[in-house]
């Protein structure tokens with residue numbers, strides 16, 4: 119799951135039946151769906167909760183949902199696999215209510231840089247840009263411009 123090494127997966131949560139650790143400090147990683155015309159299956163979001171120094175609960179939801187326990191190294195692999203990619207429009211982004219990342223969650227190496235809207239030229243976060251599929255050109259819209267052009271798609 120999420121390309122975490124077998125040796126860093128402690129166990130699968132076979133009895134998962136819904137959100138387990140709501141209300142506890144957790145780091146969330148959410149899928150960045152930049153193309154609204156594309157239907158994505160798989161996982162939309164992941165949360166990581168610390169249970170002890172080397173035991174973390176990873177919960178995921180979307181088309182697929184469930185949970186598993188991983189080691190601290192497993193948390194590092196999860197971060198590396200999902201958040202360290204170099205694309206200017208990231209596939210996943212951090213989403214957390216915490217003021218700062220807890221010390222058990224490693225900071226992403228390449229925080230996404232702003233992306234320029236092809237319509238108005240403003241710079242917006244790579245997690246807010248909209249890139250609808252339109253043949254060969256891939257236009258990039260900020261949320262405001264997207265609202266005004268979306269009916270053309």
Ligand SMILES: [Zn+2]
Nearest residue numbers: 235238260263
């Ligand atoms: Zn714009």
